[in-house]
Amino acid sequence: DSGVTQTPKHLITATGQRVTLRCSPRSGDLSVYWYQQSLDQGLQFLIQYYNGEERAKGNILERFSAQQFPDLHSELNLSSLELGDSALYFCASSVGASGYEQYFGPGTRLTVT
Amino acid sequence: GENVGLHLPTLSVQEGDNSIINCAYSNSASDYFIWYKQESGKGPQFIIDIRSNMDKRQGQRVTVLLNKTVKHLSLQIAATQPGDSAVYFCAETPYGQNFVFGPGTRLSVLP
Numbered sequence: 001d002s003g004v005t006q007t008p009k010h011l012i013t014a015t016g017q018r019v020t021l022r023c024s025p026r027s028g029d030l031s032v033y034w035y036q037q038s039l040d041q042g043l044q045f046l047i048q049y050y051n052g053e054e055r056a057k058g059n060i061l062e063r064f065s066a067q068q069f070p071d072l073h074s075e076l077n078l079s080s081l082e083l084g085d086s087a088l089y090f091c092a093s094s095v096g097a098s099g100y101e102q103y104f105g106p107g108t109r110l111t112v113t
Numbered sequence: 114g115e116n117v118g119l120h121l122p123t124l125s126v127q128e129g130d131n132s133i134i135n136c137a138y139s140n141s142a143s144d145y146f147i148w149y150k151q152e153s154g155k156g157p158q159f160i161i162d163i164r165s166n167m168d169k170r171q172g173q174r175v176t177v178l179l180n181k182t183v184k185h186l187s188l189q190i191a192a193t194q195p196g197d198s199a200v201y202f203c204a205e206t207p208y209g210q211n212f213v214f215g216p217g218t219r220l221s222v223l224p
Contacts, residue, residue, distance in 0.1 A: 002156065033212070043157070043202060043214035056210050090156050099209035100145065104156030 003027065004105035006091050012111045018079040021108045025072055025093030031055070032074040033094075033102060034066055038087035049074055050097040081112045121200060123219040132190040136203030136215045141184065143205035143213075148177060148188045151217070152199045160188070160201075190220075198222045 003026035013019055025032050034046040036059075045058035049068035060066075063081075068074045078085060088109050092102040126132045138146065144165040149157035163170045163177045163186075170177050176189040186203050203215040 002158070004156075035212075042216050043204075045212040045214075048209075058211050092156075097209065098145075099206055099212060100162065101159055102147075103159060104149075107156050 002103040002105060004091060004093050004103055006089075006105040006108050008108060009106070010109050010111075012113065013081060014113055015081055015083060017081050017112075018077065019081065019110065021076040021078070021089050021091075021110075023074045023076070023091030023093075023105060025074070025091075026103055029093035029095050029103070030072065031094045031097055031099070031102075032068055032072070033092040033099070034060075034074070034076050035090040035092065035104075036087045037090060037107070038084075041087075043090075046076070048099070055097055056099075078110070083112050086110055086112045121217050121219045123221055125221045125223055126193050127223050128193060128195060130193055132188075132193045132197070132220060134188045134190075134201050134218045134220065136186040136188075136218075138184050138186055138203065138205040138213075138215070140205060140207055140213065141181075142207040144208055145206050146177070146179060146186050147204045147206075148175075148186075149202045149204065149214075150197075150199045151202065157202060193220075193222050195222050195224070 005024045030051045033048045046060040048056040066076045088107045090107045092104040094102045147162045148160045151157045161172045174191045178187045200217045
């Protein structure tokens with residue numbers, strides 16, 4: 001158990017809908033990272049927040065957004081969902097801002113029908 | 114949940130043998146490299162890391178080698194055990210500005 005929690009574990013929704021994925025980092029970790037894992041794209045970095053502020057951005061679509069709250073939990077919002085958004089979404093956390101030693105949560109499996 | 118990447122390259126080793134998993138990285142500006150292990154239905158698990166000012170780092174039963182000249186990273190697992198069966202990913206980052214993962218290698222440990 002990494003200490004990172006993600007909810008929900010599974011999510012099934014229809015195209016065009018919007019969903020919110022939630023992540024609680026390990027106690028003491030200030031950074032949260034979001035990743036997408038799909039069969040054809042592998043693991044893709046989406047975005048990082050450090051202590052409430054966006055720090056790094058990867059291949060995140062404009063339809064996706066994220067935020068980190070004062071209690072350091074984070075939410076990833078996915079809107080106008082398409083079939084291709086079906087994937088595993090992982091959250092990871094680390095103590096510092098530089099991305100060293102990230103600890104991953106168990107993931108949320110999103111299925112868009 | 115099933116593992117991602119059903120057609121990943123696979124390395125099969127006998128229990129007790131040493132394993133070597135290789136990775137080519139792409140960005141010469143990357144300064145930090147990580148190996149992750151992902152078991153079926155779980156998130157990636159940090160194994161070992163190395164910074165670009167080093168060429169070798171050892172952990173418990175694992176060693177990471179970095180060759181910046183040819184942009185190559187390897188993970189050596191000593192005395193491979195059944196519990197080592199998983200998909201292994203390398204990752205690189207230039208100063209934490211982006212994190213790029215390799216396609217992964219499936220390690221299968223034969224009894």
